[in-house]
Amino acid sequence: MPELSEQEVVKSSDPEIVTLPESSEQEVVKSPEPEVVSPAVASSPETPHQFGFVAISGAPNAGKSTLLNRLAGEKLAAVSHKPQTTRFNILSVNEYGPAQVAFVDTPGIAQTTSPIGKLLRKNTSRAIKNADVVVVLVDISHKHLQEECALVNSILTKYDVATVFLAFNKIDKVKDSHIVERAVVFQQFEKIKDFFMISAEDGTGVDQLRVAITDSLPQQEWMYPSETRGNFSRWASEMTMEKIFQNLHEEVPYQTYVDTLALQEDDDGLHIYQDIVVAREGQKPIVLGQKGQMLKHIGTDARIDIARALRRRVHLHLLVKVKSEWMSQTANLIDAGFFDRSV
Ligand SMILES: Nc1nc2c(ncn2[C@@H]2O[C@H](COP(=O)(O)OP(=O)(O)OP(=O)(O)O)[C@@H](O)[C@H]2O)c(=O)[nH]1
Numbered sequence: 001m002p003e004l005s006e007q008e009v010v011k012s013s014d015p016e017i018v019t020l021p022e023s024s025e026q027e028v029v030k031s032p033e034p035e036v037v038s039p040a041v042a043s044s045p046e047t048p049h050q051f052g053f054v055a056i057s058g059a060p061n062a063g064k065s066t067l068l069n070r071l072a073g074e075k076l077a078a079v080s081h082k083p084q085t086t087r088f089n090i091l092s093v094n095e096y097g098p099a100q101v102a103f104v105d106t107p108g109i110a111q112t113t114s115p116i117g118k119l120l121r122k123n124t125s126r127a128i129k130n131a132d133v134v135v136v137l138v139d140i141s142h143k144h145l146q147e148e149c150a151l152v153n154s155i156l157t158k159y160d161v162a163t164v165f166l167a168f169n170k171i172d173k174v175k176d177s178h179i180v181e182r183a184v185v186f187q188q189f190e191k192i193k194d195f196f197m198i199s200a201e202d203g204t205g206v207d208q209l210r211v212a213i214t215d216s217l218p219q220q221e222w223m224y225p226s227e228t229r230g231n232f233s234r235w236a237s238e239m240t241m242e243k244i245f246q247n248l249h250e251e252v253p254y255q256t257y258v259d260t261l262a263l264q265e266d267d268d269g270l271h272i273y274q275d276i277v278v279a280r281e282g283q284k285p286i287v288l289g290q291k292g293q294m295l296k297h298i299g300t301d302a303r304i305d306i307a308r309a310l311r312r313r314v315h316l317h318l319l320v321k322v323k324s325e326w327m328s329q330t331a332n333l334i335d336a337g338f339f340d341r342s343v
């Protein structure tokens with residue numbers, strides 16, 4: 001069989017996975033999202049109300065997105081073993097009795113000087129500044145934690161956050177004696193309200209952390225209407241991006257982003273239109289794969305996770321596009337949504 005040309009429609013055996021031809025770009029109309037986050041003061045029932053933003057921060061690969069997913073009870077943020085997977089602030093709004101908690105997963109804090117690196121730091125910085133509680137995650141499986149120590153110190157000195165918790169993550173990977181040895185150096189930080197030993201992966205200690213977070217939230221009106229869950233567009237982009245990180249290697253995932261253009265509901269479910277944007281022509285066949293198989297694989301896996309997160313039937317329409325230089329200029333990155341002040 002001949003290779004698929006870029007202009008061809010790629011139809012998988014799964015009728016829900018279709019990549020549209022380039023020309024369909026014009027047909028995609030931005031529609032209002034079915035459940036986009038819109039800050040609004042909710043009406044107050046008789047129970048006392050607590051609300052707070054909780055930023056999850058830390059070094060790249062510490063397990064922040066895994067923790068967000070664990071706290072939310074479902075997969076919303078992309079997780080991969082590669083550092084710098086998260087490039088946006090991801091919001092998950094949860095209700096626990098009288099408390100509404102807005103967890104925000106953030107990009108890992110790294111000292112890169114590229115335009116994208118600077119924007120990622122701004123995203124993290126904004127989430128920490130807006131937070132009522134910051135959870136700093138430290139990967140305790142690292143033998144040497146000097147960098148993590150410096151990072152904790154910089155968060156504590158730079159930001160005036162009401163409550164900071166430190167969670168040592170990945171305890172499932174480390175002997176108890178090593179955990180204590182490595183954790184002791186963080187006791188110097190008096191501003192840390194409490195320390196937790198957790199495994200975001202298997203859930204150990206996460207309930208205790210959640211209770212401490214909820215207990216620390218200020219008494220105030222809920223920010224979001226009851227049953228708000230988060231930004232569906234962002235979650236949908238994350239799920240596709242996760243599959244790209246899982247299946248493509250070296251620079252390709254880092255030079256790719258997913259833009260969710262529209263979510264359109266009809267009797268058959270929710271149609272989600274996404275562009276997978278790559279930086280070079282040569283990356284397009286890599287994303288498509290032989291006879292479109294890679295794109296089909298990415299789309300099938302992403303659709304399953306998106307449908308689970310959004311709790312509805314989903315049809316995912318993917319289109320691979322090349323936008324050279326999308327990463328090199330701050331203006332292009334802002335156009336691509338890399339600086340989203342809403343979270
Ligand atoms: N063993 C173990 N692995 C974990 C745990 N938490 C996260 N991981 C793994 O650590 C890797 C990084 O997890 P992520 O949640 O993507 O980390 P992150 O801090 O969000 O990373 P960036 O977004 O790149 O900054 C993944 O391979 C996870 O499966 C844990 O508690 N135990």
Ligand SMILES: [Mg+2]
Nearest residue numbers: 064065085086
């Ligand atoms: Mg992450």
